[in-house]
Every structure is written in structure tokens, then in C-alpha cells.
Amino acid sequence: MANTESTPQPTSKPSLPVVQNFTRRAAVKGAFATLGAGAFVAAVSPLRQAAKNTTAAEFMQQHYTELSPEQKADVIARLEAEAKEQYGADVQIADDRPIPGTKFVYAINLSVCNGNGKCVEACHKENNHDRDTNQSYIRVVEMPKGTMDMEKGSTTYTGTVPKDDKFYLPVQCQQCDEPPCVDVCPVKATWKEEDGIVVVDYNWCIGCRYCEAACPYHARRFNWKKPVVPAEEINPDQSYLSNRVRPVGVVEKCTYCLHRTRRGRLPACLEACPTGARVFGNILDKDSNIRWILENKRVYILKEELGTKPAFFYYFD
Amino acid sequence: MSSITAPPGENESHVTSYPRFLGRSLWLATEGSLAFYAWMTVLTALFLVGANAWANQVAGGMIGTNMTDHVSWGLYIANFTFMVGLAAGGVMMVIPAYLYRDRKMHDVVIIGELLAIAAIVMCLMFVIADLGRPDRFWHMMPVIGKFNFPISMLTWDVIVLNGYLLLNLHICGYLLYMRYLGRKPNPVWYVPFVMLSIVWAISIHTVTAFLYCGLGGRPFWNTALLAPRFLASAFVSGPAFIIVSMVLIKRVTGVGGLDQPIATLTKIVRVTILINLLMVTSELFTEFYTGGSHTSAAKYLFFGLHGKTALVPWIWTAIGLNITAALLLLWPGLLELRRRPLLVAACCMAFVGAWIEKGMGLIVPGFIPSTLHEIVEYVPSQLEWKVTVGIWAFGLMVFTIAIKTALPTLRHPAEH
Numbered sequence: 001m002a003n004t005e006s007t008p009q010p011t012s013k014p015s016l017p018v019v020q021n022f023t024r025r026a027a028v029k030g031a032f033a034t035l036g037a038g039a040f041v042a043a044v045s046p047l048r049q050a051a052k053n054t055t056a057a058e059f060m061q062q063h064y065t066e067l068s069p070e071q072k073a074d075v076i077a078r079l080e081a082e083a084k085e086q087y088g089a090d091v092q093i094a095d096d097r098p099i100p101g102t103k104f105v106y107a108i109n110l111s112v113c114n115g116n117g118k119c120v121e122a123c124h125k126e127n128n129h130d131r132d133t134n135q136s137y138i139r140v141v142e143m144p145k146g147t148m149d150m151e152k153g154s155t156t157y158t159g160t161v162p163k164d165d166k167f168y169l170p171v172q173c174q175q176c177d178e179p180p181c182v183d184v185c186p187v188k189a190t191w192k193e194e195d196g197i198v199v200v201d202y203n204w205c206i207g208c209r210y211c212e213a214a215c216p217y218h219a220r221r222f223n224w225k226k227p228v229v230p231a232e233e234i235n236p237d238q239s240y241l242s243n244r245v246r247p248v249g250v251v252e253k254c255t256y257c258l259h260r261t262r263r264g265r266l267p268a269c270l271e272a273c274p275t276g277a278r279v280f281g282n283i284l285d286k287d288s289n290i291r292w293i294l295e296n297k298r299v300y301i302l303k304e305e306l307g308t309k310p311a312f313f314y315y316f317d
Numbered sequence: 318m319s320s321i322t323a324p325p326g327e328n329e330s331h332v333t334s335y336p337r338f339l340g341r342s343l344w345l346a347t348e349g350s351l352a353f354y355a356w357m358t359v360l361t362a363l364f365l366v367g368a369n370a371w372a373n374q375v376a377g378g379m380i381g382t383n384m385t386d387h388v389s390w391g392l393y394i395a396n397f398t399f400m401v402g403l404a405a406g407g408v409m410m411v412i413p414a415y416l417y418r419d420r421k422m423h424d425v426v427i428i429g430e431l432l433a434i435a436a437i438v439m440c441l442m443f444v445i446a447d448l449g450r451p452d453r454f455w456h457m458m459p460v461i462g463k464f465n466f467p468i469s470m471l472t473w474d475v476i477v478l479n480g481y482l483l484l485n486l487h488i489c490g491y492l493l494y495m496r497y498l499g500r501k502p503n504p505v506w507y508v509p510f511v512m513l514s515i516v517w518a519i520s521i522h523t524v525t526a527f528l529y530c531g532l533g534g535r536p537f538w539n540t541a542l543l544a545p546r547f548l549a550s551a552f553v554s555g556p557a558f559i560i561v562s563m564v565l566i567k568r569v570t571g572v573g574g575l576d577q578p579i580a581t582l583t584k585i586v587r588v589t590i591l592i593n594l595l596m597v598t599s600e601l602f603t604e605f606y607t608g609g610s611h612t613s614a615a616k617y618l619f620f621g622l623h624g625k626t627a628l629v630p631w632i633w634t635a636i637g638l639n640i641t642a643a644l645l646l647l648w649p650g651l652l653e654l655r656r657r658p659l660l661v662a663a664c665c666m667a668f669v670g671a672w673i674e675k676g677m678g679l680i681v682p683g684f685i686p687s688t689l690h691e692i693v694e695y696v697p698s699q700l701e702w703k704v705t706v707g708i709w710a711f712g713l714m715v716f717t718i719a720i721k722t723a724l725p726t727l728r729h730p731a732e733h
């Protein structure tokens with residue numbers, strides 16, 4: 001029964017005892033397997049470099065929402081030490097939590113915004129963005145007057161602003177109330193907090209970039225490389241869920257500067273805006289400026305038809 | 318001595334005989350002619366190049382790829398999507414074999430099931446290659462990680478893909494093991510799983526389509542036709558690949574009884590390729606006749622937008638290949654034995670056509686123009702190509718070994 005089914009083997013001589021043949025072939029196969037395994041180890045040796053940058057503690061770290069206060073303190077101490085070691089900067093990383101009774105909302109007066117891009121720059125500095133790629137959470141679209149179709153806009157405009165026939169539309173994370181980015185994340189690395197801010201646990205994100213594909217406002221950024229920020233330019237005033245220097249390979253986004261706003265300050269982009277086009281505040285506060293604008297101006301939201309329910313409004317005077 | 322049939326002692330338990338079966342299979346699968354060793358050596362070398370490129374990508378960050386925040390998925394996810402289709406395509410052998418009781422197909426249906434295994438392994442590798450933090454892979458595992466089920470479609474995909482892998486491993490493993498024991502397979506132990514695998518095959522590609530078509534912010538993907546289109550093209554690429562494999566298997570190993578299954582599969586592709594073209598036409602009509610800014614991605618893909626035309630050559634190549642393949646397949650003479658090279662050529666065209674259409678022609682234009690209507694183009698980097706080739710080489714190795722393991726079964730189909 002056996003031989004009829006065998007593959008023809010030119011090397012096996014019928015006179016040789018089967019066992020001897022077997023051992024020889026086994027030895028040859030073993031040698032090849034060892035060779036292959038050795039070559040594989042050599043091929044993936046750059047991984048050793050990567051492994052050195054990930055400590056065991058970081059590897060084992062649990063999801064942000066599952067850390068006990070002691071664990072959080074340990075994590076933060078570790079991150080501060082890493083900032084010192086890798087960037088040479090003394091930073092303070094806080095764990096700012098939402099203030100009960102707040103729901104942050106942003107609005108921009110498009111009649112006033114003149115496209116100077118100071119907000120883009122302020123974000124870049126405030127949030128310790130990678131210097132090489134000139135990263136920022138804000139993009140300003142230069143739009144021809146007379147259309148709302150972003151297809152007609154340009155984000156790479158140059159020259160003196162404002163131009164007569166244009167208006168300017170700054171876009172950043174809209175902190176959607178129905179955020180598609182949160183829905184798609186396979187590991188719950190991104191979620192919406194009680195004050196409306198959508199955050200990312202940079203130590204839990206696996207870098208699949210599904211959220212980047214899902215966001216309709218181009219609000220998310222991926223760390224394609226380890227961010228480079230000179231020690232003297234690092235903003236030391238940081239928070240775990242916002243502007244601490246991000247690890248490589250994870251996604252990040254605008255957090256309405258929660259390390260400022262949850263401490264009663266205004267977002268960096270608003271403070272930098274020379275025209276006063278930006279208004280920020282707590283919509284639950286009846287006396288707030290933002291509340292007055294939403295009640296009295298004709299505001300609109302971007303891509304309303306998608307049902308993402310942005311907490312970010314635009315209006316004209 | 319090379320038979321896989323080596324009945325163990327009467328009372329031997331599966332605990333000892335199953336590992337013995339695995340060892341025996343591995344031994345046999347690594348036996349072969351010089352050509353076989355040369356083929357495996359080339360694949361190993363390519364795989365090592367890919368492994369090295371991937372290790373560099375992990376060490377240096379994904380900046381080594383040409384993906385950007387605008388086009389945040391590229392060649393890896395394109396290949397992933399295509400491989401899911403290939404895995405599902407094997408079902409086009411299972412359906413005739415088990416639902417229509419096509420005996421000849423039944424004898425060789427294991428080829429389709431083994432292809433599914435190799436393809437799913439490749440899928441998983443492409444997903445890992447695309448992760449920014451592969452070291453955090455465990456975050457995605459149920460129980461120890463944080464699994465966003467059932468909201469995230471990606472978690473569904475993880476479940477259906479791994480489920481499909483297990484199903485096919487079980488079916489193939491069981492049949493080959495019974496063969497090794499010299500016993501008749503008990504239908505109770507595999508037929509229900511085969512039936513389940515038919516439904517499951519449809520599900521893996523449907524869920525994969527849902528990954529994309531559920532995103533409202535990407536009008537190019539946001540169409541109800543996406544899942545059916547995925548299936549139609551899967552039922553082109555899967556059978557096309559199997560036809561080519563069977564022609565090769567027949568030549569290299571002399572296994573008989575393959576001509577009739579080849580004819581059946583050719584007849585299937587003849588229809589599915591037309592259905593696929595019909596769906597593409599319907600999609601294009603809707604896009605272009607309606608017009609408006611929803612059409613920009615399609616315009617970019619087919620004609621270029623604002624002078625940017627990186628994808629135009631790709632898509633027209635795909636269309637050309639698909640139409641030529643469709644015309645060839647419509648010709649009855651293609652099935653004649655002496656026209657085998659032409660049949661193989663037609664299948665290769667259909668295969669490559671589907672690969673482009675689903676990859677560079679579907680994943681990439683979803684991102685161009687971006688959600689803020691910026692046009693940032695994407696061409697895969699050398700590193701991405703290396704990793705991709707490496708994964709393909711590994712997949713082919715798995716497939717080759719699997720087919721070798723199954724050769725005795727293919728030569729002498731058991732009476733079941």
C-alpha cells in the first residue's frame with residue numbers, strides 16, 4: 001500500500017537501509033531548519049533596538065480607565081523620567097479630570113477670521129508636536145466667497161491674507177457627540193469624556209489608524225516617527241491625556257487643550273488668535289459668552305448630514 | 318515509506334497519534350525534488366527580506382512607508398482586503414462539492430480549504446504589518462485586552478477571520494488525520510463544519526466590506542454595493558488562483574482527476590467576472606451621472622484630479638485585464654486541454670485585475686481627496702513592497718507545504 005503512493009525520490013537507493021537514509025535526511029533537514037532560523041533571527045534583529053525602547057512596565061501597562069491611583073502615579077513618574085532621559089526636559093505630567101457640570105464647546109466667527117494661521121502655530125508649540133513635520137491639530141482652509149463646498153478650498157494657500165475674494169475656515173477636532181472615531185476603535189483606546197472632550201490613551205492605542213479613516217474632519221494624526229522636540233522648546237506643562245510628548249506609532253488629536261481648559265484657562269489657539277474670531281466655553285453655563293453666541297447667532301456645523309453632532313460651531317456676523 | 322497512511326497500534330490514543338501524524342506530515346511535506354527545494358529556498362529568501370524590512374519599520378517607525386495622515390492606509394490594507402477575498406473564494410469549490418454533490422470536485426475540494434488557511438495567515442500578517450504598535454497586539458485580545466465588541470467592525474473582523482482559520486484547520490486536519498489512521502472520516506465530524514464554513518466564507522468578506530462602507534466620512538466607500546462587489550471579485554480571484562494551482566499541481570505531481578474541477582471552476586469564473594464588471598459599471602454610472610463632489614474620488618481614480626494622476630494607470634490596467642480575461646473566459650474553446658496556457662493567462666489576468674481593483678483601486682482612492690478635500694497622492698515605498706513580497710512568499714510557502722501534505726489524499730481520494 002505504501003510505495004504506490006510515494007513521491008519519487010531520486011536520492012533514495014533501494015539498497016540503503018531505510019533508517020540510515022532517514023537519519024541522513026533528518027540531519028540535512030535539521031541543518032537547513034537551523035540555518036533558516038538563524039537567518040530569521042538575523043533578519044529581525046532591528047527589533048532588538050525597538051524592544052530596548054519599550055520597558056516591561058510600559059508593555060504591561062493597563063488601560064487608563066483601569067489604573068488605580070497608585071498605578072497612575074507610577075505611570076506618570078515613569079513618563080516624566082522618560083521625558084528627562086529621552087528629551088532632556090523636566091516636565092510635569094498631570095492627570096486632569098473633567099470638571100462636573102462642564103461641557104466644552106468652541107465657535108469661530110468666520111467673518112472675522114483672516115486666515116493668518118497663528119492658531120496653527122500656537123497648537124504646534126503648546127502640544128509638543130514633532131518639529132520635523134511641523135505638525136498641528138488645526139488646518140485652515142482658504143475658501144472662495146460664495147461657496148461652502150470644501151472641494152473648492154485650499155489648505156496650502158500662500159501670500160498675504162486676507163484676500164478679498166476668500167474667507168477662511170479653520171478645522172480641528174470637532175469633539176463630536178456621536179464620534180465615529182470612537183466607535184471604530186477596536187481596543188477602546190479613544191473615548192469621549194464627560195465634558196465632551198474625545199481623548200486617546202497613547203499608551204493603549206495599537207496604531208491601526210482605523211479612527212483616522214473614520215474621522216470626517218481630518219482631525220487625527222499618526223506618529224509616523226518618534227517626535228523630535230528640542231529640550232528648550234518642550235512645553236513642560238503637560239497632561240497624561242493631552243500634550244505630553246507622544247510615543248511613536250500611535251494616534252493623537254486635539255483635546256481642546258484639556259491641560260489648560262480643565263484648569264480654568266483658555267485653549268492655546270484661542271489665546272493666540274489676533275482677530276478674536278475664536279470663542280470657547282462651557283455651554284452649560286447660562287451666562288457664558290459661548291451660550292449667548294449659540295442662542296443669538298446663526299451658527300452652523302460642518303458636514304451636518306453625517307450625524308456626527310460636532311461640539312464645534314461656525315458663524316458669520 | 319512515504320505514505321501518509323501509517324495505521325497506529327489498535328489501541329493507541331489520539332493524544333499520541335495526532336502529534337505523530339503532524340510530525341509525519343511535516344516530514345513528508347519537506348521531502349521533494351530539487352526543484353521543490355529551489356522553490357522553497359527562493360520563497361524563504363524573499364520572506365527573510367520582508368521580515369527584515371518589517372523589523373526596520375518597527376524600529377524606525379512607519380515613516381519608512383509612504384503612508385501619510387491623508388492616505389493613512391496603503392499597500393498593506395489593500396493586500397489584506399484582497400487576501401480576505403482569496404480566502405473566501407475557496408468556497409467556490411466547497412459549494413459544488415458539498416451542495417451540488419459534484420464528486421470530482423469533492424475529491425479535490427481540500428485545495429480550496431488549504432488555500433483559505435494560507436490566505437488567512439497572510440491576512441493576519443498584513444494586519445500586523447500595518448499596526449503602528451505591534452507590541453501592543455494583546456490589547457486586541459478578548460478578556461486580557463479591551464475588545465470593543467460589538468461596536469467596532471474591526472473586532473468583528475478579528476473574530477470571523479480567526480474563526481474561519483480554525484474551521485478550515487479543523488476540516489483539513491481531520492480529513493488528513495483520518496487518512497493517516499487509514500479510517501473512513503465520520504461525516505458527523507466534518508460535514509457540519511463544512512456547511513458552516515460556506516456561510517462563514519461569505520461572512521468574512523461581508524464584514525471586511527463593512528469595515529469601509531460603514532464610514533460616512535468616506536463617500537467613495539460609503540456604498541451599499543461594496544459588500545456584494547467584494548464577494549463578486551472574491552469569487553473571481555479565488556477560483557482563478559485555484560485553477561492556476563491545479564494546472565500546476567497536475568504538471569508537477571501528475572495528480573489526476575483535476576480537469577473536470579478546472580472546467581467547473583472556469584465556468585464559475587466566467588459568470589462571476591461578468592457580475593463583477595456589471596457592479597463596477599453600475600457604481601460608475603451612479604458616480605458619474607450624478608456628479609457633484611461625491612464623485613471626486615472616482616474622478617481622481619479614473620481621470621486624475623487637478624493634474625494629479627498617480628492612480629490612473631493602475632485602474633485602467635485593471636479594467637483592461639478584467640475585460641480581456643472576461644472575453645477569453647467567454648470563449649468555450651478556452652477549456653480545451655491544449656489551450657491550458659491560455660486559460661492560465663486568463664486566470665492570471667483576472668487575478669491581477671482583481672488585486673488592483675480592490676487594493677490600489679479601492680482602498681487608496683477612499684482617502685483621495687481627503688476629508689478636507691486635499692489631494693495628497695500615494696505610491697507605496699520600497700519598504701512596503703518588501704514587506705508585502707515577504708508576506709506573499711510566506712503565504713506561498715504555507716500553501717505549498719499544505720498541498721504537499723494533502724498529496725496522498727489528492728492522488729487516491731477516499732470513498733466518502
Ligand code: SF4
Nearest residue numbers: 173174176181215219
Ligand atoms: S472630529 Fe474626528 S477625531 Fe474629533 S471627535 Fe469627531 S470624528 Fe473624532
Ligand code: SF4
Nearest residue numbers: 185205206208209211
Ligand atoms: S489608531 Fe489607536 S485610537 Fe485609533 S482606532 Fe486604532 S487603536 Fe484606536
